[in-house]
Amino acid sequence: MNHKARLQALRSKLALSSTRALLLTHGPDVRYLSGFTGSNAVLLVFARSTVLLTDGRYTTQARQETAGSGARVVIGKRLASEACVLLLRAGVTSVAYDSNHTTVAALSRFEAALPESHGKVARRRFFSPMADSPVASLRQVKDSEELQGMAEAAAVGCQIFEDVLHHLAAGVAEREIAAELEYAARRRGAEGMSFDTIVASGRRSALPHGHASAQPLPRRGFVTMDFGVILGGYCSDMTRTVYMGKPTREEKSAYQAVLEAEQAGIEAVRAGVTGASVDAASRAVLRRAGLANYFSHSTGHGVGLEIHEGPRLAAKSEDVLAEGMVVTVEPGVYLPERFGIRIEDMVVVEATGARVLTFSPKELLML
Known part of the structure; x- marks a missing residue:
């Protein structure tokens, strides 16, 4: 450096x-x-x-x-x-x-x-x-060495998601899944996790920050996993939501809406736009799906040596994106006492668009 x-x-x-x-x-x-x-x-x-x-x-x-x-x-x-x-x-x-x-x-x-x-x-x-x-x-705009390091951290995050999938089974405690993610991260060379791992299943998936509990995974329902690693001092951040069993038509529709909202947010990312404009792009998709009232947080944030940095991708954010910034795009919907869904990727801001660092598949996995 x-x-x-x-x-x-x-x-x-x-x-x-x-x-x-x-x-x-x-x-x-x-x-x-x-x-x-x-x-x-x-x-x-x-x-x-x-x-x-x-x-x-x-x-x-x-x-x-x-x-x-x-x-x-x-x-x-x-x-x-x-x-x-x-x-x-x-x-x-x-x-x-x-x-x-x-x-x-x-x-x-x-x-x-x-x-x-x-x-x-x-x-x-x-x-x-x-x-x-x-x-x-200064820290918001990463140089080439930082971007390479963050790409490597994101790759480890994707790898441990793949590592943990075969552990997902009805009756396994959320905390066990969190432990498997954390063990896999260490085994793949991470210095630690970039924040407390979130594993929230069934009705608990409606908690945006539902830290892993003793609750067993359901036979049928969503499981949201939000996690990141630290590698070379730099953080990664990713969320994937999978389904145990067979989802209902409503659940499939909600998942598709969140996926499209996330894609719209990613497509809105480029140098020169405000954080508010990215947030609006994601929120508009959920509004058309009738789910905007269930999206209770901002669309994203910067990542680097800390898991939460500038810029903010939020409704009133005047932060202007610049080339070399690394941000998350993470819309979600949370229906109280029913279910929640969040999909999150980490992307690099470029002159004409976004380069996605987290490459794990996002189609709805049914386990």
Whole structure:
């Protein structure tokens, strides 16, 4: 990963807002800019230099992972104090921080670490909140290396779906299916799951986020599986819904409507459109099928080092899609106490359309 280029792109953004220094503590941001994957770090980005502060547990790891990034590694015990010393030595009078990922407790530690001569008001002014993180916007657009890694993560997700199909049988607990997915992911080289695996069957399939329970799979009914893996730090995300037994005409019709809504959403994805327009494309199909009132969430979201990133594909989203973004398209319908269906793919935004990364079949599987 070209961390130097990412840092330079960030500095260009900071210069536009006359920001002389940026303080980052959010793990995925630190990793994106420096390569460091440890759990305790502060990254200080100045106009001409970068400093990574961490504790003694990560001395060797930090130096190995940040090699080539241009970041200087500083090992300390009290990172807030060490960071403030470096900021004051650099002569900055104010440092920006990402207010979306800096807790009140963390900010209080940094403020308390400033010399008493600053006074309470001056301490608060020293740390300047930045609500629209320039790092978040950089992370939304993936480079070729990131896209390759995410394609590999998506491929593992598709493979483990195939691995688990023969485990689906009436009477098997949802948690057992989730466990099989997670075991298959590890066996195929994943570092872990990108979120808590969702397996929801029968009436529970009407729960959009129905985490796997002890409920046994039914002899007849839908089974929704929403899962993803982490590979090389990057997440995948995919949902498939299958049917145990033989579906009714209504169930087949609802499944076909969701499938067509998902395809319409994918076809709407391309550089230059808004997230709202993609959402509208999927929602229009369900409206024509009389199912729009049962679609209770947004159509999709960005994916990367985190499972939920920008842009948002939602009814009021003004986020504009750009080439290199990776987003999900995941319409669903949920009829309370009856059944639910969701189909989700992960796609790359390109100039004239979308490239689908998740290649598992989507025709209704009847088991």
